[in-house]
Amino acid sequence: MEGNVDLVPSRNSSEERHEKLYKILLEAIPSSVLLIDRYMCIVTANKNFLEKSLRSISNTIGQRVENVFPAVLLEHMDLINRIRQVFEKNYPVRGERITYRAPGVPTRIYYYSLLPFSWKARVENVLLLMEDITEYVRLSEEIRRMERHLASIVDSASDVILSTDTEGKVLTWNTAAENLSGYTFDEVKGRLFFELCSKAYQEEIKKVFSSLKGEKSSQMAEWDLLNKVDDSIPISWVCSSMKEDLSQARGIVAVGRDLTERHKFESQLRQSQKLAALGVMAGGIAHEIRNPLATCSSAAQFLMKDEPDPNFRKECAEKIQGGIRRISDIIENLLKFARSSPESGMVTVDLLSVLKETTALIANQLKIQKIEIKIVFPKTPIMIRGNTSLLQQVFMNLFMNALNAMPNGGVLTVSVKKFDIEVLVKVADTGHGIPEQQVSKLFDPFYTISSVKKGTGLGLSLCYSIVKQHLGSIEVNSVEGEGSTFAVRLPI
Amino acid sequence: MIEMEQTGERILVVDDEPDISWVLEHVLKEKGIVPKKALSGQEALELVKRDCFQMAIVDAKLPDMEGLELAKRIREVQPAVRLIMISGYYSKDEAYIQSALADGLIGGFIVKPFLNDEILKAVEVAISGEPPSQKIK
Numbered sequence: 281m282e283g284n285v286d287l288v289p290s291r292n293s294s295e296e297r298h299e300k301l302y303k304i305l306l307e308a309i310p311s312s313v314l315l316i317d318r319y320m321c322i323v324t325a326n327k328n329f330l331e332k333s334l335r336s337i338s339n340t341i342g343q344r345v346e347n348v349f350p351a352v353l354l355e356h357m358d359l360i361n362r363i364r365q366v367f368e369k370n371y372p373v374r375g376e377r378i379t380y381r382a383p384g385v386p387t388r389i390y391y392y393s394l395l396p397f398s399w400k401a402r403v404e405n406v407l408l409l410m411e412d413i414t415e416y417v418r419l420s421e422e423i424r425r426m427e428r429h430l431a432s433i434v435d436s437a438s439d440v441i442l443s444t445d446t447e448g449k450v451l452t453w454n455t456a457a458e459n460l461s462g463y464t465f466d467e468v469k470g471r472l473f474f475e476l477c478s479k480a481y482q483e484e485i486k487k488v489f490s491s492l493k494g495e496k497s498s499q500m501a502e503w504d505l506l507n508k509v510d511d512s513i514p515i516s517w518v519c520s521s522m523k524e525d526l527s528q529a530r531g532i533v534a535v536g537r538d539l540t541e542r543h544k545f546e547s548q549l550r551q552s553q554k555l556a557a558l559g560v561m562a563g564g565i566a567h568e569i570r571n572p573l574a575t576c577s578s579a580a581q582f583l584m585k586d587e588p589d590p591n592f593r594k595e596c597a598e599k600i601q602g603g604i605r606r607i608s609d610i611i612e613n614l615l616k617f618a619r620s621s622p623e624s625g626m627v628t629v630d631l632l633s634v635l636k637e638t639t640a641l642i643a644n645q646l647k648i649q650k651i652e653i654k655i656v657f658p659k660t661p662i663m664i665r666g667n668t669s670l671l672q673q674v675f676m677n678l679f680m681n682a683l684n685a686m687p688n689g690g691v692l693t694v695s696v697k698k699f700d701i702e703v704l705v706k707v708a709d710t711g712h713g714i715p716e717q718q719v720s721k722l723f724d725p726f727y728t729i730s731s732v733k734k735g736t737g738l739g740l741s742l743c744y745s746i747v748k749q750h751l752g753s754i755e756v757n758s759v760e761g762e763g764s765t766f767a768v769r770l771p772i
Numbered sequence: 773m774i775e776m777e778q779t780g781e782r783i784l785v786v787d788d789e790p791d792i793s794w795v796l797e798h799v800l801k802e803k804g805i806v807p808k809k810a811l812s813g814q815e816a817l818e819l820v821k822r823d824c825f826q827m828a829i830v831d832a833k834l835p836d837m838e839g840l841e842l843a844k845r846i847r848e849v850q851p852a853v854r855l856i857m858i859s860g861y862y863s864k865d866e867a868y869i870q871s872a873l874a875d876g877l878i879g880g881f882i883v884k885p886f887l888n889d890e891i892l893k894a895v896e897v898a899i900s901g902e903p904p905s906q907k908i909k
Contacts, residue, residue, distance in 0.1 A: 563861060567833060570860025570884040571789045577885035578795040592798075599791060648833055648861065 312390070312410040315397070316363055320345045323405060332412065334385060353380055357392075366394045367403045377413075388414045440505075440515065440536035443522070446529055448473045448489045460538060462508030473534065478504040478512050480626055484665075492521040493529050502539065502749050514539040546745060550673060553739055554618060557680055561614075564644030568610055572603030579603075613641050617672060626750075629668050630661040631703060631770070632696065638675040639694060642683065651686055656695035662703050664770050670746045674754075677739040678707040678766050685711025685764060702752075703772055708765040714758040722756055743768075781899055783807040784828040786816040786842065787858070788835050792884070796829060799888045803895065813837035813845075820849045827898050829891070830878075832859035832869075840868075843877050854898035856891075860884035 306313055312329035314322055325340045333348075340348055345360060354360060357378055366373060373394040381387045390410040397405040434441050440457040444450050450473055453465040461468075461476070468476060474485040481503040488499050498520040504512035515536040521529035579596040587593050616637065639653065646653055682692050690710035697704045714722065723744040747754045751771050758764035785796045785807045793809045800807050808823065810816035813834045820828075828846060832839035843855045855878045862869050864881050872878045880894045 567859075567861040571792060574860065574885035575789075575791040575795055578799065578888050581888045582798060599794065603791065647835060650835065650837075 311412065312408075314408040314410075316345060316406045316408060317404070318367055320360060320363065322348060329410070332385075332388065334383075350381075353378065362394055363406050363408070366396045366406045370396045370398055370401075370403050372396060378410075380410075388412055389417050440538075441533070442473070442536075443531055443533045444473050444489075445531045446489075446493050448486070448532070450476075451531060457536075460507065460513060461505055476506060478506055480504075488519060489532060492519060492532050497521055497523070500748070501751060505536070514543050546742065549742060550670075553677065553742055554673065557676055558614075558618060560680060560683070561641065561645055564642075564648050565610065565614065567648065568644040569607050572606040576600045576603040613637060616669075617641055617676065625667050625669075626665050627667070628663050629666050629671070631664050631666070631671070631705070632657050632661055634666075634668055634671045635675060635694060635696065635705070638672050638679065641676065642679050645683060646692065649683060649686065650689035651683065652689075652691045654691060654693040654695075656693065658696060658698055662696065662698055662772070664703060664750075664772055666750050666770065670749070674743045674746050674768065675705070675707070677743050678768075681739065681766075682707060682709035682711065682764070685709050685713070690763070698772070701772060702769050705768045705770070706765055707768075708763060710763040713760040713762055714756070714764055715760050716758075719756060719758055723754070781805050781827070781895075782823065782825045783895070784810065784816060784819060784825045784853075786810045786813070786828060786834065786839075787831040788812060789831070792831065792858075795888075796891065799891045800895070802888075803892065805895075813842040816842055817845055817849070820846050820853075825850060825853050827854040827856065827895065829856045829858060829895075832857050833861045840872050840877065843872070847877070854879050856880040856882065856894050856898060858882045858884055858886065 306324070306326045307328075309326065310328065312332055313324070313326045314329055315324035317323050321342055321344055322340055325335075325337070330336065330340065335348070345363070346354055349359065357376070362373055365371075376392050378390050378392055379387055380390055389412070391413045392408060392410045395407040395409065396403045397407055434452075435455045437454060438456055440460055441452075441454045442450060442457050443452045449470050450468045453463075453468050457468075458464055463476070474482045474489070477485055484501070485503060488501060492499060498518060501517050501519065503515060503517055505515050507513055516539050517534050517536045519532055519534045522531045522533055524530050576599070579599040582596050583593060587596070635657070639655065643653075679692070686692070686709055692710075693706070693708040695706045695708075697706075723740050744754055747768055747770070753769045754766065756764060756766050781803070783800060783805055785793055785800075786809075787793050787796070788811050790811070793811070797807060797809065807829075808819055808825070810819055813836045816828070816830070819825075828843075830839045830842055830846075834842060839857055839859070843857070846853055846855065857869070857872070857878045857880070859869075859881070860883070862881075863883060864870075869878075869881050873881060879898050882890055882894060
């Protein structure tokens with residue numbers, strides 16, 4: 281009962297019960313409670329107040345308010361006047377905040393209210409309720425500081441950072457997104473994210489977003505963003521679902537990096553890779569073209585000699601025509617390969633015909649190097665989303681590597697297997713293989729196997745980047761002295 | 773083996789391109805020569821082991837072996853065979869070809885496409901000229 285003074289001296293059992301309950305309540309309240317009478321004297325002070333203000337009952341109860349609270353505080357709060365007003369108007373004062381510092385204790389912040397206790401229309405006492413909100417204030421300041429910090433991280437980032445709800449409606453949009461797209465946050469707020477991307481990717485984005493609602497936690501992709509003047513900006517995205525307590529996704533965060541510069545560089549790289557591959561193929565092509573040329577030339581010479589046999593004349597003409605057709609096929613294939621590729625042309629293509637065209641291109645080289653080719657393809661076409669020219673470059677690179685690995689002949693096996701959601705293309709050689717410690721570096725730019733020293737070291741890193749652009753993966757399995765197998769997986 | 777004992781020049785044509793064999797067959801026909809044809813090195817070696825040839829026209833790139841390799845192996849069986857190499861792959865000034873010419877492994881080298889008369893001239897020279905030197909490596 282420390283910290284309390286009996287209010288009323290009467291002693292019937294009902295009153296005693298009430299008083300006990302009142303005291304228990306008073307002590308249990310985690311706030312400071314003071315009861316003040318009309319003479320501005322303190323009638324009751326609970327334990328919480330005494331502890332916080334480092335006071336005892338004897339120097340508190342019966343004391344006037346101005347002797348209990350520091351003068352600065354009284355003045356600042358205008359406490360006496362306020363208490364007086366509550367007595368006069370019988371009207372509570374709520375929600376005031378004070379900073380209180382008792383001698384020898386750290387500053388505390390209180391939230392206080394003044395409540396009138398009236399009996400028979402007369403205010404007998406005023407209750408001063410002070411809630412210690414020091415920790416609450418500190419925490420909310422900390423939260424605000426963290427929020428400002430996070431906001432500044434998001435806004436200072438040079439990558440696009442945006443978030444959407446699970447439907448894909450934009451919730452946040454950072455400064456980098458504003459700068460890159462030309463759209464302010466207000467202009468895109470609530471719009472569907474996929475609508476801000478190129479048409480070609482919209483279906484795919486919807487699919488990815490809906491997969492992120494489920495089990496999948498993140499997905500990488502390359503989608504073009506449309507800026508305010510409708511230009512496509514290639515962007516590499518990492519989309520992750522925001523999950524609350526492992527339960528359902530609350531939304532999606534997409535972080536995107538502008539690929540314009542990298543694409544320019546890669547396109548130059550691809551072009552030089554092609555030229556390098558063409559250089560290797562030149563010998564085979566020369567051989568391949570000169571054979572039908574020789575046939576045409578000799579057949580023409582036969583005809584010039586006034587050959588009397590009409591059947592032989594016809595045979596010569598047919599040989600000439602056949603030879604020319606063969607040469608023009610070779611040139612057609614070659615041009616298809618050499619032509620620079622359109623950057624964003626993802627369409628539905630038949631993977632098998634891409635592979636067939638590419639194997640046709642290396643047929644001569646295989647013959648020259650005495651390499652046998654084994655092709656294991658399914659009978660029906662395999663349609664995937666991709667860019668023919670880029671895919672052809674991936675396979676050409678893998679074939680060239682295989683050819684380089686088999687200087688003394690061997691077997692090149694190209695197999696295709698279709699699964700539910702992906703197709704697996706394997707390119708296997710029986711060449712010198714790759715030492716184990718070099719396998720992990722294979723896809724790094726400028727890495728080349730020292731014993732070969734033929735390539736630029738960029739071929740496989742290009743393959744990697746192209747395959748990634750197709751949402752696929754590429755890996756290698758190699759046994760030194762036995763050969764290597766490259767496995768490319770592409771989504772169907 | 774009786775049918776192999778034909779009169780006139782016995783020539784072997786080795787090229788994996790049937791059209792080139794067709795061309796050479798008709799070029800040689802002007803001289804009344806009916807050549808034997810082989811599409812690979814192995815096939816050629818089998819013929820060489822069976823029949824006697826005065827000369828062989830060999831493509832430099834065969835599916836199973838290099839033309840020069842075949843030339844050596846033909847010589848091992850029949851040292852007196854005159855050899856002419858034709859190719860769409862190598863050019864005459866390449867060291868690989870030049871040294872084969874210098875060594876006498878091949879008596880002539882003709883690049884595809886060729887004039888039909890070049891073939892005829894080379895055949896004439898090869899047949900009427902000195903037998904090949906024996907400087908075989």
